[in-house]
Amino acid sequence: MSDFEQSLKDHADQFKMVPSKRVWNGIYNNLHPGSKWPSITIAILFLFTLITISKLNNSPTQFRDVENISKNDDAKNIIVSQDVPSHQQAISENRISGQQISKKNEKVNFTPGNGTVKPENKLLPPDLSASKNFSNQRTVDKNTDRKSAPDLVEAATTENLISAKENMKNREVATGLPAALEEIKPGEILVQLPEVFNPLNPQYIDIIEDVDFGQNRFLLSDFSEEAITLNILHPLVISYSNPYGTPAENNLASDKTINPLKKGRKNNKPEWTFYITPTISTASFGNKSINPSVTNSSQVAFSNRGAFKLLRNSRFGIETGTEMTLKIEKNLKFVTGFNLGYSGYKILSNLVHPTFATLMLRDKNGGTYSKNYLTHYGNGQSPGHVSLNNYKIQASIPLGVQFNVWGNEKIKIDLTSLLEPSVVLKEDAYLISSDGRYYVNDPSLVRKTNLDGHFGSYITFIGKKIKWHLGPDFRYQFFSSYKNIYPAKEHLIDYGIRIGLSR
Amino acid sequence: MTEELMLQGCLDNLSTAQEALYNRFGPRMLGVCYRYARNREDAEDMLQEGFIKVYSQIHQYKGSGALEGWIRKIVVHTCINSLKKNKKFSDSVDLIHASSIHISENTIPSMLQAKQVVECIRLLPIGYRTVLNLYAIEGFTHKEIATILEIEESTSRSQYTRARALLEEILIKKKILQKPRENVKMASVK
Numbered sequence: 001m002s003d004f005e006q007s008l009k010d011h012a013d014q015f016k017m018v019p020s021k022r023v024w025n026g027i028y029n030n031l032h033p034g035s036k037w038p039s040i041t042i043a044i045l046f047l048f049t050l051i052t053i054s055k056l057n058n059s060p061t062q063f064r065d066v067e068n069i070s071k072n073d074d075a076k077n078i079i080v081s082q083d084v085p086s087h088q089q090a091i092s093e094n095r096i097s098g099q100q101i102s103k104k105n106e107k108v109n110f111t112p113g114n115g116t117v118k119p120e121n122k123l124l125p126p127d128l129s130a131s132k133n134f135s136n137q138r139t140v141d142k143n144t145d146r147k148s149a150p151d152l153v154e155a156a157t158t159e160n161l162i163s164a165k166e167n168m169k170n171r172e173v174a175t176g177l178p179a180a181l182e183e184i185k186p187g188e189i190l191v192q193l194p195e196v197f198n199p200l201n202p203q204y205i206d207i208i209e210d211v212d213f214g215q216n217r218f219l220l221s222d223f224s225e226e227a228i229t230l231n232i233l234h235p236l237v238i239s240y241s242n243p244y245g246t247p248a249e250n251n252l253a254s255d256k257t258i259n260p261l262k263k264g265r266k267n268n269k270p271e272w273t274f275y276i277t278p279t280i281s282t283a284s285f286g287n288k289s290i291n292p293s294v295t296n297s298s299q300v301a302f303s304n305r306g307a308f309k310l311l312r313n314s315r316f317g318i319e320t321g322t323e324m325t326l327k328i329e330k331n332l333k334f335v336t337g338f339n340l341g342y343s344g345y346k347i348l349s350n351l352v353h354p355t356f357a358t359l360m361l362r363d364k365n366g367g368t369y370s371k372n373y374l375t376h377y378g379n380g381q382s383p384g385h386v387s388l389n390n391y392k393i394q395a396s397i398p399l400g401v402q403f404n405v406w407g408n409e410k411i412k413i414d415l416t417s418l419l420e421p422s423v424v425l426k427e428d429a430y431l432i433s434s435d436g437r438y439y440v441n442d443p444s445l446v447r448k449t450n451l452d453g454h455f456g457s458y459i460t461f462i463g464k465k466i467k468w469h470l471g472p473d474f475r476y477q478f479f480s481s482y483k484n485i486y487p488a489k490e491h492l493i494d495y496g497i498r499i500g501l502s503r
Numbered sequence: 504m505t506e507e508l509m510l511q512g513c514l515d516n517l518s519t520a521q522e523a524l525y526n527r528f529g530p531r532m533l534g535v536c537y538r539y540a541r542n543r544e545d546a547e548d549m550l551q552e553g554f555i556k557v558y559s560q561i562h563q564y565k566g567s568g569a570l571e572g573w574i575r576k577i578v579v580h581t582c583i584n585s586l587k588k589n590k591k592f593s594d595s596v597d598l599i600h601a602s603s604i605h606i607s608e609n610t611i612p613s614m615l616q617a618k619q620v621v622e623c624i625r626l627l628p629i630g631y632r633t634v635l636n637l638y639a640i641e642g643f644t645h646k647e648i649a650t651i652l653e654i655e656e657s658t659s660r661s662q663y664t665r666a667r668a669l670l671e672e673i674l675i676k677k678k679i680l681q682k683p684r685e686n687v688k689m690a691s692v693k
Contacts, residue, residue, distance in 0.1 A: 004667070005639040012624070012640045014617035015534035019547055023533075024525055026551045031558055032518060 047338055047397060271502055273323045273337075277473050279496030281317040281343035283390075283481070285489065311379070315391070317343035317494055319473075323398065331404040335418060339398055341475075343494050344391025347430055349377040349439050351384035357438035359431060359445075361485040373440035379432060388430040388439055392446065392481070392492075396422035398454060410462050418454040420475075431486065445486050451478045456498060469500030506570055513561045521558055528571055529554070532578045538624055538636050539582040549585050553578035579641055583651055586633060623673045631666030638663045 323337035357375045360368055377388060400418030407413060427446045430439040458471035475494040482490060504512075504523045512520020533550045540546035556577050564573050624632060637643045637651065638659070645663070649656040674680040 004671075008620065008624075008670075009640045009642075011617045011620040012534075012538060012636075013531075015537070015621045016530040017533040017537055017543075017546075019529050019533045019550055023529070023547050023551045023554075024522065027521075027525065027554050027558070028518065030551075030555050031516070031521060 047336070051397075270324045270326045273325065273467075273469060273500045273502035275319075275321060275323065275469065275498050275500035277319040277496040277498040279317040279319060279341075279343065279473070279475075279494040280314050281345055281492060281494045282314040283312065283345050284491045284493050311348040313346040313348065313387075315343075315345050315389070317341065317496070319343075319475075319494070319496065319498075321398075323500070325402055328401075333402040333404075333414075335398060335400050335402050335416060337398050339396045339420060339422075340393070341396065341422075341494070342391065342393050343475075343492055344389060344428075345492075347388040347390060347439060349379060349386055349388050349430075351376055351386050352378035352438070355438065357433035357440050358435065359440060359442070359486065360434040362487065363485070370434075371442075373433075373442065375433075375438045375440045377430065377439040379437055379439060388441075390429050390481075392427035393425045394422045394450070395425055396420040396452060400454070407460070412460045412462070414458050414460060416454070416456045416458065420452040420454050422450050422452055424448050424450070429482070431482070432488065445482050447479060447481060447483050450481075452476065453478060458498060458500070465503065467502045469498065469502065471498055472496070473498045510561065510564070510566075510570070513558060524557075525554055528574050531571070532574060534621070535575060535578055536582055538621055538640070539579075539586060539633060541629070545585075549582045550578065552585065553581035556581060575641075579637075580651075583633070583637075586629070587652070619677070619679065623670060623677060623679070626673050627666055627669055631662055631669060634659055634662040635666040635670065639667070 319339060319341040321337055321339035321341075323335060323339075325333040325335050328334050352375075354374055354376055356372050359371045359373070361371055363369055377386065398418040398420045400416065402414050402416045405413045405415055424446060427443050428441070429443045429446050430441050431445060432438070433440055453476045454474070456471055456473040458469045461468040461470070473494070473496040475492075475496075477492040479491075480486075480489040481492060482488065504520065509520050509524045509527070513524055529550065532553065533546060536546040536549040536553070537543065540549055553574075557574050560577065564570065624635065627635065633652065634648060637648045638645065643651070645656050645659040648654075648659040652659070654662075671680060
């Protein structure tokens with residue numbers, strides 16, 4: 001080797017360059033492909049876990065359990081109120097006539113402020129009372145005979161005492177009911193249920209008039225008549241809309257999931273999309289005034305009815321996850337995956353001197369009980385303003401369909417509709433007390449499982465290697481955020497823009 | 504991290520050890536790739552491919568020679584394979600024939616920066632450059648070069664002769680080397 005070559009080699013060997021980061025990233029991804037998509041592994045594991053859980057929950061044993069529960073004495077009140085024709089004879093001797101019930105349940109409320117008299121048909125659920133104003137107005141004249149309000153209250157109290165005695169007698173006879181109730185089938189109850197809630201349906205009274213209220217009156221004799229009737233009727237809504245309604249929805253979802261998968265496995269390759277959705281979260285109370293009190297006649301709740309206003313602000317939330325789509329028809333895809341979301345809202349409250357606040361809660365038997373909390377937070381705006389964060393972090397499994405509205409090789413538009421069974425992983429909750437004056441912190445009242453409706457419209461930009469998805473997203477929580485024992489119903493709503501990426 | 508630890512970690516497929524090895528030898532190997540490649544992007548692609556081969560074949564390293572030399576060998580072969588995929592490269596090697604060119608015995612001034620020399624090498628046509636790199640810098644024989652590039656041994660020799668002469672011209676033009684008298688004479692005769 002000549003001197004020229006040697007010097008050339010020496011110089012060339014000294015030469016160094018700093019590689020860019022993409023070189024190492026490329027090497028790393030090639031050497032460790034398993035760590036490239038860790039979320040896929042987690043998503044699949046979680047998916048299988050939740051599918052297993054949902055299968056266990058939908059197994060026939062649960063239905064049997066429900067039926068067994070309905071045979072228990074604890075559930076007697078619920079069943080009795082819906083058992084119309086088959087047991088009329090069994091209780092015919094002891095039943096209260098429609099006219100009697102009408103009289104007993106039309107209670108007169110006296111409002112000291114304006115001196116007006118407001119009759120309410122207490123057989124109706126509280127939400128429906130407004131729609132009965134017209135009929136109530138007619139019964140006012142009929143029942144009050146244009147008497148003064150204090151006289152009416154006294155008369156109503158006397159009448160209640162008499163009816164309580166009658167019902168105590170009726171209760172003794174009604175103990176023969178459970179044997180007959182075993183013949184009730186869930187399907188029959190579901191069919192009859194709409195009639196119960198239809199305020200304009202004349203059969204409403206007919207159904208109720210067959211009910212033996214004696215036991216309820218006896219158990220809750222410390223409460224006013226208003227409280228008693230509510231305690232009977234609320235379980236109708238809660239117990240029968242959930243146990244029989246939810247499995248039906250799940251069956252629908254499972255019908256959607258099973259068939260497409262069978263098709264897709266043969267012909268199609270699933271497409272995975274990873275997405276992130278910045279959202280704005282808020283809460284809805286179903287266009288109804290927030291009523292955290294179980295008993296409308298509660299003295300405190302009554303006096304503070306005007307204060308039942310939840311001052312709240314929206315918050316930013318976020319959703320992320322992975323979604324698998326599987327083609328089932330030309331323009332239709334089955335969608336599933338795994339979603340992780342954070343949502344909530346801010347309550348505007350003020351600091352108050354530490355005090356005890358009460359929540360009136362329902363027990364399993366339809367009765368009520370109170371729970372006291374020490375709190376520093378009041379409902380309202382005043383000096384010492386403080387924001388309380390109600391939030392939850394939840395994991396969910398979307399199940400639904402995606403419909404391709406329009407598209408070409410580079411761009412397409414899809415509509416997505418999903419049902420998402422969800423599990424709350426972490427939460428915090430400030431609830432308004434029954435008198436509407438304070439907020440108490442009790443995350444244990446948050447419902448751990450829920451069902452969300454998820455709707456979106458996405459534009460997909462198709463590149464050479466990847467696809468970008470962009471579009472508005474909307475989520476509505478079907479069941480209340482809180483357990484049924486807490487009377488206020490809150491539904492979280494999220495609006496957002498989804499940004500997705502798929503190969 | 505010592506070389507032994509790095510090797511053991513790479514054998515165990517530990518990313519920390521792999522990254523340490525890359526950080527130690529990556530810059531110099533990129534310099535090697537840069538001499539063969541058309542541009543920096545190509546050089547980085549070659550480096551990436553080369554290191555992936557290094558990690559996948561690390562169990563074949565017996566410790567008999569320097570680790571850097573072993574890595575360099577793999578990287579150079581990766582560069583050559585990458586170049587051979589390009590049809591223009593094959594053509595450039597085959598079509599150029601040697602001619603009688605006087606080779607001077609000048610040496611490159613030692614104070615010269617390595618980067619300047621490498622940039623001058625990169626000014627050569629890719630066929631010349633490859634043979635020059637392999638013979639003068641990597642130390643392969645013409646027979647080995649002929650095997651590697653799948654050309655005749657004589658072609659390799661002539662390519663090298665031509666490449667060296669051209670490089671000298673470039674170095675003179677860049678005023679890195681002084682113009683020899685003989686070259687001046689040859690130019691005047693022509």
